[in-house]
Amino acid sequence: MSAIASWFAKLFARPPGAVVAEGPMSQVPASMDAARQDIPVLAAGEPNWLAILRAAGFTQPDMWAQHIAGPARRWEITAGRRAAAFAATIGHESDGGARLVENLNYSAAGLRQTWPARFSAADAERMGRGSDHSADQRAIAERAYGGRMGNGVEGSGDGWSYRGRGLIQITGRDAYRLATDACGLPLVQHPDLAAQPNCAAAVACWAWASWKGCNALADAGDIEGWRRAINGGLNGLEDVRRRYAAALRVVG
Known part of the structure; x- marks a missing residue:
């Protein structure tokens, strides 16, 4: 084994709420x-x-x-x-x-409808999917999730790193940390897991x-x-x- x-x-084999600590989490590989x-x-x-x-x-x-x-x-x-x-x-x-990974392939109209306070009309046109270009999903994640949910500010990379993943999606560094603590999985260090x-x-x-x-x-x-x-x-x-x-x- x-x-x-x-x-x-x-x-x-552990009871609910138990946290696994078998060594440095950074040593766990990206695939399990x-x-x-x-x-x-x-x-x-x-x-x-x-x-x-x-x-x-x-x-x-x-x-x-x-x-x-x-x-x-x-x-x-x-x-x-x-x-x-x-x-x-x-x-x-x-x-x-x-x-298992959040789809951020929004159109400009979709960005304005979903996050009207975070995307101006100009930014939505620039980042969103259009007839002549695909959506800039990394930029969308940074704008939508940066500076909240435990993430660093827009441009820190956290919005993209901690975008929604899973069968029931967790989004944001705070949610990844909760899941890390509850499940004993190194999700903050390795969010792709x-x-x-x-x-x-x-x-x-x-x-x-x-x-x-x-x-x-x-x-x-x-x-x-x-x-x-x-x-x-x-x-x-x-x-x-x-x-x-x-x-x-x-x-x-």
Whole structure:
């Protein structure tokens, strides 16, 4: 077993909230795919993640099931409604596991609509996607996220480094630090890890259960409640409803 695989296996054996400190985080490599083989297999009585994720519209449900089973157990996403609600949510947020990095390919009009206080008409035309040029996504991230959410000022590189990543996206240095502390992953030092499938699964389970407190909302069947907790509003509600209904048919 590799050192990284052993480290990841220990991580999922720890109780919620525990922080892993096995040595300098800077020594952890940018890819942690070696850990996949050590994520615990499905135990008796736990959700059939393969079937649930397939029903929720994941394009690689077998791969994602392997990554989700361990952290889902750690964060108690094990009851049928919880599993179905979680799968529906991450299915919507990530387009079935296909999108793990924030798309900042905004048009000029989209920038003005999304961040009217941060983009003047001239800046939106310059940075946004136009008929003759693609969007300057790095510049957009720096303008949109610079100087807030724990990030350095625009131009520091933080807005781009800590743009949204994951099955449930974390955005901004503060959110990456919270995920680092909760999951024991070196995401502040290596933010690209948040888009690695095994890390994305670990962070999403923590974000759902602890950061956003959605387990109780799922138990109550409060789909609008957990949608607001994740999204801040009800955007995408109908797609989440559709995925949730399909996943519920699997869990019974």
